[in-house]
Amino acid sequence: MIRWTFFIALGLWLLVLVGLKLLIAPPIPASVLTLYLVMTTVAIVLFVMANEDRWRAFQAPLRAVFEGRVPRFVQAAVLIALPVLVMGAAYLRLAPTHDAPFEPRVVHPEPPSGFNLKGKRISVSGLKNPLRTDGPELAARIAEGKNIYYRNCFFCHGDSLAGDGHFAGVFRPIPANFRDVGTLSMLQESYVFWRVATGGSGLPKGATPWNSAMPVWQDFLSEDEIWKVVLYIYAGSGSTPRTWEEGTHAGHQ
Amino acid sequence: MSARWPERPATPTARALSQTYKGVLKVSLLLVATYVVAQALSGFLPAAGYRDLLGLSNRTAVWIVAELHLMFAAFVLGVPIFALITEVVGVATKDRRYDDLAREFTKLLAMAYTLTAVLGCTLLVLFVVLYPKFTAYMHGLFKPTWALYLTLIFAEVIFAYLYWYTWDHLQGARKRWHIALGVMVNLWGTALLFIADAWVTFMMSPAGIDEAGNLTSLWAAVANLTWMPINIHRLLANVAFGGAIAAAYAAFRFLAARDDAERARFDWMGYVGSFIAIGAFIPLPFAGYWLGREIYQFSEQMGVSMMGGGFSWLWILQAMLIGSLFFAANVYLWLGMGRIPGAERYTKFQVPMMLILTLGFLVWATPRSIIATGSEMVAMGGSHHPFLGLFGVMAAKNTAVNVMILTTFFSFMLYRRGNRVAVVPWAAAGKAVQALAIAAAAVVVVGYGVYSYYVPSIVRIGYSVYQVTAVLAAMVVFVAIDIPLLKGAREIGPIAWGRIPARAQYALVFLAVTFTWLMGLMGYIRSGIRQHWHVYGRVADESANAYTMTHGDATLIVSGIVVAFFLLVAAVFFMAMREERKA
Structure with missing residues (x-):
């Protein structure tokens, strides 16, 4: 089981993402979704790091890819997929929308004396x-x-x-x-x-x-x-x- | 006070007294210099209610110096408590390492005392020069407490010097006298803290003055509504802070260690420091809740500003920082279990514990008022999400923090029994009762948490007391059983001190930085909720800076202060290491 740590961690992260996106109605606003995903990512990474065996198993597939111990096409796929993902994320973040900008507002304004x-x-x-x-x-x-x-x-x-x-x-x-x-x-x-x-x-x-x-x-x-x-x-x-x-x-x- | 402790004396009593005398002399000179500079500047500068400092606003100047002074004051008040606790543990367990540890950290105090004193004197000069009118008002109100404060500074210095210089002399049968000195250092330190708190809390929740602002009762002004909650909150926070900084020092030394023996020594030190830090940190949310409650009771306006109004967004940052503290503390313990033979038995608990911690963290950091675009708000039917909104209120947050505390406590207990196997005949029954205590507390916390949605707020506030009581009771029951349970326990193997991944040390440094950041942030909220008042509702701030900053600007200043503090702390660590090498 422990040797699959990387894939379990990745799968769990995707599961949380899909769950938050699809299972909660009305949809969670992007600001909270980002907050939740950042915290989930931190939690998963910390959990993995908190045990030497888990940490080594987690790093193994990454090391295999970046140290060239996997077939060339796998390495190429990862090295192409990573910048594409970053590009996609950057596009989604920067693409213009027609939505009204958010208004940060306080829940309960303080009453006067x-x-x-x-x-x-x-x-x-x-x-x-x-x-x-x-x-x-x-x-x-x-x-x-x-x-x-x-x-x-x-x-x-x-x-x-x-x-x-x-x-x-x-x-x-x-x-x-x-x-x-x-x-x-x-x-x-x-x-x-x-x-x-x-x-x-x-x-x-x-x-x-x-x-x-x-x-x-x-x-x-x-x-x-x-x-x-x-x-x-x-x-x-x-x-x-x-x-x-x-x-x-x-x-x- | 000097930048470093002078050489340790050969003839103990006389030399200790001589060094103490020199210390007192230096403090006296520093205070006289402060008085002379403040008076000279006041006389030289044109009369004004407010002044700026060379283009820097009076508020920012005082804020930076006051916060740095407070951080070092917390350090020099927290470390002696930490040192005394470890010294007493050393006597009780007859383990020499604890005495060495206490001595090691007391050594760090010398430079820190100097910085605290210099920052304190600078702050005093800034008060007199930049806020002359308000400082004169506060001085007039609290005059007797100033005299007491000065007296206590001398008492603190005298006993701190004696505590250090008699360390080697007062060993063995005379150890109790050394511990008595340590108690006195802490007593005077705590008294100093309480007096300074009286000034600060009077500005938040004034009492003992009439409508015109004239003093009617000094004691009422001192013992105002928020005084004792802040005293307790700061006292606990100082211990946690002192422990965290001590642990960070040990982590720093671990990473710089040249051999296994040194690594083992500083690994153990880091563990003890973090143990005390987290031990003091666990009851802090309860003390903070009490303080928040008193603020609400004093003024609904102030309470609403703090929790529901303009400052509410900063509580999301606070939740992120405290949640990270819980994460870091648990991860450090779990990494530490890697050097304990037998502790692998408890690895299976890490999955549910991390799950609970993460869920608790998510609930705690869920904002009540959500940042949402127009279309998101339409989808939600307002600024509150119908489902997530349930997590944005105190009922959910109290439940989350209590469950996280319980989980962290459980983590500690597993760590503690890592390499031990209970051999008493009632071991199974004892463990069952312990499990039951934890489960019962969890049921009480979650049960009251859910039920509190259905009752008026005044009843709900009462439920939070039941939740806290359940958690504390579970801890007491667990520890009360654990001590006899593990008495004479079979040891699977010795703890391999020093054999811990370097990232565990970064977790300790993270703890210290996060504690400091929290202090800066919470200090800003506490002070900021007075808004345009020097003394809330009584003495208005009439300066050009009587406005509430944007959160971005305020947090930048807080972060800058944290960076400055750690640069100064790094200098303290460096000086301590240099002294050690010289010796």
Whole structure:
């Protein structure tokens, strides 16, 4: 078995490449695919190098080719195939495409310490949803929030809150998917309130390029209505707001 | 402090005291010179809130010198811990090699202390000259701690000199006094670290001041929210760093060795250095997680900037570096098993271990926010991939790192029993319990990792504690069984020290370089998340450099610092070798 190390390593690498390319849908973006392949290559090479017998067996066919101990046509095939592969890779990398360039963007832009809401200064730090109570009135507020959501947000964020509303396809970036484990569940309600209230134009400079089409909802909704929508999108997507232990949030104002 | 330790004295006590006196004198002169230069420059230059240094921005100048100072400080704090541990092991095992090893590395400290002190004094001058207003503010707040800091510098110097110069004299029955000196060196060193951390962490999570920035409680300012997490994180990192640099030194000496005896000696040294480095490295992610949690708790803005905002991309680099550390550590151990007769029994475990490490690495390095072209984003339905997105969150990353830690620990344990066969009657049962402990920990880690997708974040954070506890408990159970299990074990053959491929030594050098790179990168993130604040939310940075750099520029500076550090370290190694040849 060990004498086939080179071919097993090569086969494994190709298997990983094919698996990543074909078995995962939607396709993995090229940036992540490259990352995975580099790490896989490093892992395979290190594994081979970590044992003297494996390392010698791995080198044997390479040595045989480059030291001329194989038939001439094999040597020629390898020596032609290598630059052709490099050429192919270079062509694929440099060939022009009609695709829009990628936009490196941050997942969650940092919230400001405070922002203006209808002329009133709101401090984000320590801000809590005043409508999130334990009583029976919570269900009614969520229902109201749902109503507001369907009148205003549904068109972009969708019926299932997955960012797949009727208009979603025309936006870059597309609307947020509230069902994604990395969106609402990661954030405190104060953060979501800030994002809804100030929309795309309220994003900090550090968040560029963003190009968010999110309206500034404080121009259309009251403070209570925004909080109700926040209640609904958490409830409707099955998420729970991020919280911290009481008394430990010593944050600056 | 001098560039090299002077000749070792013939009459021990008096000469040790005499050399210590000279050391204290040199430190005093250096400090006086620093004060005079800083005062002279302050008086000579026109008054300003900020100044640049000969065209170089004040931020870059301070950044480079501060990071280099910190790296050498980590070295001179980490190596004495490393030396003390090996010295104590030498006493406990009655193996003279450990004492020689500790002495060998203490020798490296002389030049490193000098560089640390010179860099520290340069940094102080730069603070006073380039950031006069802010330095005056910080000095005013922390005045008593400065006095304590200076006192501790002298205490550290005195005990470090005594520790070195009494090495040969305090042997045998007097060894305990030498160990006591080593403990004192480490105590003062740790106290110095804690004080410096108070200044740094106050800038991140200020406390003990009123709205106007006036001091209300010095203790509150010192014991701010991030102080203790950074203390613990840096303390562990210093041990790992000291061990890694020591291992790199041994690797360097191994590669330059002229005969088998020398190769065997430095092979063994490299192993001990890497053992301590990786031992201290294993709990580091836990300490780092605690620090991250405290940052979030202090300020959600700062936490979001760090993990989800502009700095989040740097964590992918961090994942690449730490994943590479795990790879390198395991590969070094597996290569080392080649010189242990009997260790081939465990080669079969390398395939599943490498598979687990690679999968863990892939998960850890999966970015949450993916770089994608327009068509790729359309295909994914956003910037988050519906499947890979699951790996981009902390639930997956915590699981991955815990599994990688467990695997590396297992690798260590296999290495340890490489040439030994347990002969106790309960060996089979003992091994079964050990396997069960590892399996149980893996189930707990993966189980909680998967389940944490279904619970609120506050509950999920609690699960990470269970995961860590399971891994630590498995380690404790494994080692507790392993010690009696291998007592009186039959030895298949002696370890053939020195018979290890040269590439294993490059793995050790890689460990040291990667540790250093990580320190530079993480240090930048920790400091950078303050953004345009000197003291977060309280004292704004009003200089022209109060902007966040591009990641490309920042990582270039970090990498440049790492290169400069290793050039200086190479000089330290060279001086140590030259001294040895002279002797």
